[in-house]
Amino acid sequence: MSTPESVSAWVEANWHLDLTLAEWWQRLADAGYAFPHWPSGFGGRGLRAAEAAAIQTVLGRHGVIGPPTGNAPNMGVPTLLAHGTKEQQERFVTPIANGQNAWCQLFSEPGAGSDLASLACRAERDGDEFVVTGQKVWNSSADSSEWGMLVARTNPDVPKHAGITWMMIDMRQPGVEVRPLVQMNGGAEFCEVFLSEARVPVENVIGGIDNGWNVARTTLTYERGSVGKRYPKGLVEMRAGSLSGNLDRRVGDLIEVSKQAARDPNKRFDIMLGAKSMIHLARDLGLSHDPVVRDRVADYYVRSEVYRLTGQRSRDNAKGGKAGPEGSIMKLALAMLAHRSRDLSMSLIGADGMLMGSDARENGKVQRACLSSFAPSLGGGTNEIQRNIIGERSLGLPREPGNDNDVPFRDLKRS
Numbered sequence: 001m002s003t004p005e006s007v008s009a010w011v012e013a014n015w016h017l018d019l020t021l022a023e024w025w026q027r028l029a030d031a032g033y034a035f036p037h038w039p040s041g042f043g044g045r046g047l048r049a050a051e052a053a054a055i056q057t058v059l060g061r062h063g064v065i066g067p068p069t070g071n072a073p074n075m076g077v078p079t080l081l082a083h084g085t086k087e088q089q090e091r092f093v094t095p096i097a098n099g100q101n102a103w104c105q106l107f108s109e110p111g112a113g114s115d116l117a118s119l120a121c122r123a124e125r126d127g128d129e130f131v132v133t134g135q136k137v138w139n140s141s142a143d144s145s146e147w148g149m150l151v152a153r154t155n156p157d158v159p160k161h162a163g164i165t166w167m168m169i170d171m172r173q174p175g176v177e178v179r180p181l182v183q184m185n186g187g188a189e190f191c192e193v194f195l196s197e198a199r200v201p202v203e204n205v206i207g208g209i210d211n212g213w214n215v216a217r218t219t220l221t222y223e224r225g226s227v228g229k230r231y232p233k234g235l236v237e238m239r240a241g242s243l244s245g246n247l248d249r250r251v252g253d254l255i256e257v258s259k260q261a262a263r264d265p266n267k268r269f270d271i272m273l274g275a276k277s278m279i280h281l282a283r284d285l286g287l288s289h290d291p292v293v294r295d296r297v298a299d300y301y302v303r304s305e306v307y308r309l310t311g312q313r314s315r316d317n318a319k320g321g322k323a324g325p326e327g328s329i330m331k332l333a334l335a336m337l338a339h340r341s342r343d344l345s346m347s348l349i350g351a352d353g354m355l356m357g358s359d360a361r362e363n364g365k366v367q368r369a370c371l372s373s374f375a376p377s378l379g380g381g382t383n384e385i386q387r388n389i390i391g392e393r394s395l396g397l398p399r400e401p402g403n404d405n406d407v408p409f410r411d412l413k414r415s
C-alpha cells in the first residue's frame with residue numbers, strides 16, 4: 001500500500017542528480033512507480049487509475065523526471081497487455097517500463113488512413129518469418145524507435161478486415177528505410193517508412209494471425225484516449241529509447257536541458273493558446289474593451305472550461321483504467337478548440353499574423369500554434385471519424401454503410 005508519505009520517502013531515498021536516466025527509470029520501474037496502473041513486474045503495482053494518478057502527483061511535487069512517454073506506453077503496452085502472451089509481455093513491455101525502447105505506430109499508408117482496413121502493405125509467410133513489403137506514412141517518431149507496431153495484410157483472399165495481422169517489427173534491419181517529413185510548423189515529428197522484404201519472426205505476431213483488425217481496434221481506442229492527455233504536473237518529460245541519446249546522461253543535466261528547451265520558442269509546438277493566454281493577448285493588444293472581442297474571448301474561455309470539466313468527468317468515469325468512447329469525445333473537442341484558438345488568436349493579431357520568428361510578437365507564438373493546430377484533427381483519426389465512432393458506439397446509431405465489407409481484399413477496386 002502506497003501513501004503520499006511513503007512515495008515521498010521513496011523519492012528522497014532514490015532520486016539523485018548524478019544517476020543516469022537509465023538508472024533512474026530502472027528504479028522507478030522496479031518500485032512499480034513508473035506505471036502504477038500496469039501489473040507488478042511490468043513497472044507497475046496493478047493499481048486503479050485514481051491511485052496511480054495520486055502517486056504521479058507526489059512524484060510531480062518532487063520535480064523528478066517522469067516515466068517514459070510516447071506511443072509505447074500510451075497505446076502499445078495496453079494492446080500487449082490485452083492481446084499478448086505472457087512471454088510477449090515480458091519481452092516487449094519490460095524495456096518500455098524502464099525506458100530502454102521506444103516504439104512507433106506503422107498503421108497509415110498513402111491509400112489507407114481513415115479507411116485503415118484497406119491497407120496494402122503485405123506480409124508473406126516464409127517458414128518461421130513474415131516477409132514484409134509496403135509503405136507506411138505519418139509515423140510519429142519512427143526515426144527514433146527501436147520497434148514498430150505494424151499492421152500488414154497476411155491474407156488478401158478474405159474481406160479487408162479479416163486478413164490483417166498486428167506484429168512487432170524490428171526497425172533496426174536493412175529492409176526498413178525511414179525518412180523524416182518536415183512539417184509546416186518547422187518540426188519533423190513524423191516520417192514515411194519504406195519496407196522492402198523486411199523480416200518479422202512469427203513469434204512477434206500479437207493476438208493471432210489474421211486477427212489484426214481486432215487488435216488494432218484496441219490500439220486505436222487507447223490512441224484516441226491519449227490525445228491531449230497532459231503529462232502530470234511537475235514531472236519532467238524525457239524521450240525514451242536508446243536512440244534518443246538520453247539514457248546514459250545524468251538526470252541533473254537532462255533537467256537543465258529541459259528547462260532551457262521550455263524557454264526556447266523554437267522547440268515548442270503548442271497546438272493552441274490556453275484561455276488565460278488568449279485573455280492576456282487581447283489585453284496586451286488593447287482589444288479587451290472591444291465588445292465583439294470580449295464576446296469571442298469569453299466564448300473561448302467557456303469552451304476551454306467545458307473541455308477541462310468534460311475531461312475530468314471522463315477520467316472519473318474511467319476510474320477502472322479502461323479507455324472507452326470518451327476518448328473520441330475528448331479528442332474531437334480538443335481538435336475543435338485548437339481550431340477556435342487558431343481563428344481567434346490570428347484575428348486578434350491581424351496582419352502581424354504574416355510575420356514569423358524574431359520579427360513577430362513573442363517569437364511567433366500565435367503563428368506557430370496556428371501552424372500546429374491542424375494536427376489534432378487528423379492524428380489518431382480525423383474529426384469526421386470521431387463523429388462516426390461517437391454516433392455508432394456511444395449513441396447506438398446504425399453503422400456507416402459499406403459496400404465492400406464482404407468482398408475479398410484482392411477483388412477490391414483501389415486507387
Ligand SMILES: Cc1cc2nc3c(=O)[nH]c(=O)nc-3n(C[C@H](O)[C@H](O)[C@H](O)COP(=O)(O)OP(=O)(O)OC[C@H]3O[C@@H](n4cnc5c(N)ncnc54)[C@H](O)[C@@H]3O)c2cc1C
Binds near residue numbers: 108115380383
Ligand atoms: C500529427 C499526426 C500524427 C500521426 N501519427 C501517426 C502515426 O504515428 N502512425 C500512423 O500510422 N499514422 C499517423 N498519423 C496519420 C493519421 O492517422 C491519418 O492522417 C488519419 O487517419 C487520416 O488519414 P488520411 O490522412 O489518409 O486522410 P483520409 O482518410 O484520406 O481522409 C481525407 C478526408 O476525408 C474524410 N473522410 C474519410 N473517410 C470518411 C468517412 N468514412 N466519413 C466522413 N469523412 C471521411 C476525412 O475525415 C478527411 O477529412 C498521424 C497524423 C498526424 C496529423
